[in-house]
Amino acid sequence: MKKTPKPKAKYDVCVVGGAGHVGAPLSIVLASKGCRTLIHDISRPALAALSAGRLPFLEDGGEPMLREVLAAGTLGFSPSPADIAGIPHIILTVGTPVDEFHNPVVRALTDCIDALLPYLSDDQTLILRSTVFPGVTDFLDGYLKARGKRPLIAFCPERVVQGKAIKEIQSLVQMVSGTTPAAEEAAAKLFGKIAKKIVRMKPMEAEFAKLFCNAYRYVQFAVANQFFMLADSAGLDYARIRAGLMEDYPRMRDLPGAGFAAGPCLFKDTLQLVAFSENKFNLAVSAVQVNEGMTAYIVARLREKYPLRKTTVGLLGMAFKAESDDARSSLSYKLSKQLALHAKAVLCTDPFVTGDRTLLSAAEVVRRSDVLVLCTPHAAYATLNLKGKPVLDIWNFLKK
Ligand SMILES: NC(=O)c1ccc[n+]([C@@H]2O[C@H](COP(=O)([O-])OP(=O)(O)OC[C@H]3O[C@@H](n4cnc5c(N)ncnc54)[C@H](O)[C@@H]3O)[C@@H](O)[C@H]2O)c1
Structure with missing residues (x-):
């Protein structure tokens, strides 16, 4: 039939x-x-x-x-x-x-x-x-x-x-x-x-290739963030050092600036390789310590400089990266939780993130804060009136 x-x-x-x-x-x-x-x-x-x-x-x-x-x-x-x-x-x-x-x-x-x-x-x-x-x-x-x-x-x-x-x-x-x-x-x-x-x-080659791409970027960001912390603790400006060493020097063109390395992919994909290595991928473990440690570093610097118990800290940017509305695994939230233990108040804002009812307008955060931290370098912050308030800007974004 x-x-x-x-x-x-x-x-x-x-x-x-x-x-x-x-x-x-x-x-x-x-x-x-x-x-x-x-x-x-x-x-x-x-x-x-x-x-x-x-x-x-x-x-x-x-x-x-x-x-x-x-x-x-x-x-x-x-x-x-x-x-x-x-x-x-x-x-x-x-x-x-x-x-x-x-x-x-x-x-x-x-x-x-x-x-x-x-x-x-x-x-x-x-x-x-x-x-x-x-x-x-x-x-x-x-x-x-x-x-x-x-x-x-x-x-x-x-x-x-x-x-x-x-x-x-x-x-x-x-x-x-x-x-x-x-x-x-x-x-x-x-x-x-x-x-x-x-x-x-082959499937396993492609699986490794994808994870290598993300882990490599994550480690690169960790190198930059470690350099930033070394320079900053010596009272120096990492951005100036970086600009100087990159000037017409092609071998260093890949050195990133400092900043929060977070989001839904880089961190967890690096951890997938750590898990695969039976926890022997020590370079990645160190990168996690450095990148995730940036928030504790900021809290420590703020505590040295300001009487935090009497200080309201404003966080500019809650998305994990600039011009994004994605707050998944954002270090801004980690920083906000850590600061909440020390500061009088922590106020947060973001022009793109939706669904977080605690967020305030940028103008209100600037008005009510004693000190600001630039967490996410959204373009809108380049022209925001900061009313002369001090800003901790690890990205070197506002100077640029
Ligand atoms: N976000 C990125 O930029 C990016 C880049 C490269 C790779 N990846 C990888 O891609 C994957 C997805 O990431 P994402 O950021 O798009 O996640 P996501 O959470 O934005 O999207 C996942 C979608 O799957 C849906 N879903 C969950 N369970 C389901 C089910 N059982 N049946 C049907 N739909 C279901 C969810 O509702 C959601 O819409 C992850 O493995 C991530 O690591 C993400």
């Missing part, structure tokens, strides 16, 4: 966790290239915002492109795992945190896979895009096989800078790997539609 052909899926690709910081820009770019894309996410408010043409967070060029793909009808939304059934490519972009003891939480992925399991079939390609602990792609392959499922499995990590994803997804080289040549090929074909260039690796 002749086999009835399978009906063609309504979508070419489904992005699971597609309403998040990594998933949403990827979905929008895929849809803009004509790939019929379904966003599946458990956050109904984020799905509602996206389907109304609004991004739940700041992303350069994201909203105009979102509205274009909505008008073109190439982007759809679903809160239901059942809707992944029959879609040829499933891309996972859910969060992959470390727990309170700094161990990678692989359950974040297996819980997600468990929900998708009844609707997964062997003719689909499952592409892992979340940043994972080395070996997790092969682990997931085994996890699915043990449950009777044999989709193709690929790992294609995201390396964009948050906030510039729309541009960088299309301009950066995409690392592609698969547990089989067929999986690698299927993923390369899909990412070939959006990325400038593809580089092929």
